[in-house]
Amino acid sequence: MVHWSAEEKQLISSxxxxxNVEECGAEALARLLIVYPWTQRFFSNxxxxxxxxxxxxxxxxxxxxxxxxxxxGEAVKNLDNxxxxxxxxxxxxxxxxHVDPENFRLLGDILVIVLASHFGRxxxxxxxxxxxxxxxxxxxxxxxxxx
Amino acid sequence: xxxxxxxxxxxxxxxxxxGGHAEEYxxxxxxxxxxxxxxxxxxxxHFDLGKGSAQVKGHGKKVAAALVEAANHVDDIAGALSKxxxxxxxxxxxxxxNFKLLGQCFLAVVASHNPALLTPEVHASLDKFLCAVGTVLxxxxx
Numbered sequence: 001m002v003h004w005s006a007e008e009k010q011l012i013s014s015x016x017x018x019x020n021v022e023e024c025g026a027e028a029l030a031r032l033l034i035v036y037p038w039t040q041r042f043f044s045n046x047x048x049x050x051x052x053x054x055x056x057x058x059x060x061x062x063x064x065x066x067x068x069x070x071x072x073g074e075a076v077k078n079l080d081n082x083x084x085x086x087x088x089x090x091x092x093x094x095x096x097x098h099v100d101p102e103n104f105r106l107l108g109d110i111l112v113i114v115l116a117s118h119f120g121r122x123x124x125x126x127x128x129x130x131x132x133x134x135x136x137x138x139x140x141x142x143x144x145x146x147x
Numbered sequence: 148x149x150x151x152x153x154x155x156x157x158x159x160x161x162x163x164x165x166g167g168h169a170e171e172y173x174x175x176x177x178x179x180x181x182x183x184x185x186x187x188x189x190x191x192x193h194f195d196l197g198k199g200s201a202q203v204k205g206h207g208k209k210v211a212a213a214l215v216e217a218a219n220h221v222d223d224i225a226g227a228l229s230k231x232x233x234x235x236x237x238x239x240x241x242x243x244x245n246f247k248l249l250g251q252c253f254l255a256v257v258a259s260h261n262p263a264l265l266t267p268e269v270h271a272s273l274d275k276f277l278c279a280v281g282t283v284l285x286x287x288x289x
Contacts, residue, residue, distance in 0.1 A: 030267060031267045034267040034271050035267065035270055035274050052267050052268050056267065112255060113254050113255055113258050113270065116254075116256075116258040117258035117259065117262035117265060118262065119259075120256075120260075120262075121259045121260065125175075125178055125179045125183065128183045128252070132251075
């Protein structure tokens with residue numbers, strides 16, 4: 001089980017409380033597809049991903065980004081059992097979606113940058129530590145049931 | 148990876164916008180990196196890494212200057228950073244994985260100070276640039 005200090009929990013929940021899940025989710029997924037274009041391989045049925053403008057405006061990207069970040073919120077709510085929270089999703093990503101877990105780490109890094117652009121100025125350096133730790137734990141949990 | 152002309156233009160644009168704040172960004176990058184990835188502190192046992200450390204500020208200035216130099220010679224990063232590449236290979240031998248960590252923190256600093264500047268396209272170009280710098284600095288490791 002991951003240990004979270006009181007400070008880390010506070011930094012995570014205070015930022016999360018200000019997050020617009022729909023907007024941040026859409027932005028994070030769009031940036032993932034733009035900054036690491038090979039990640040588009042998982043979204044061949046999303047329609048037009050031919051340019052950054054197309055990706056940002058793509059309604060499927062927006063919807064899926066919202067879905068992904070909403071799910072991320074489950075980790076924030078269950079910091080003491082992230083493994084359990086993502087057990088089924090881990091199986092899904094392995095058995096049905098066939099996603100290389102490295103992609104979870106890439107998305108995690110992107111999410112940290114998106115949060116920095118929205119809240120970074122007002123946050124102490126320890127905030128990035130807490131969030132990088134969280135995205136790392138989520139990535140690990142999502143990879144855990146791979147076989 | 149290859150930097151397109153759009154990437155090069157984006158990178159130059161970022162550093163032009165950052166301008167005189169580069170040193171400050173360098174120091175903040177290191178501060179964030181030490182806080183976010185404590186294992187990076189192992190390369191600085193001889194430094195005071197406390198808040199506001201003059202050594203961290205000084206080193207941040209050097210790191211920023213190298214990035215600015217690379218951006219100013221974006222057509223030949225390997226040439227521009229050749230001496231630094233030798234230094235990292237022969238003396239410093241910082242494990243290659245750490246350049247990505249520094250890059251992530253630099254992006255976070257740029258994002259937090261200039262959210263409007265770091266559009267997705269610029270984010271992509273800057274990330275590629277930082278990867279290229281890391282590749283150059285570790286190119287002579289073996």
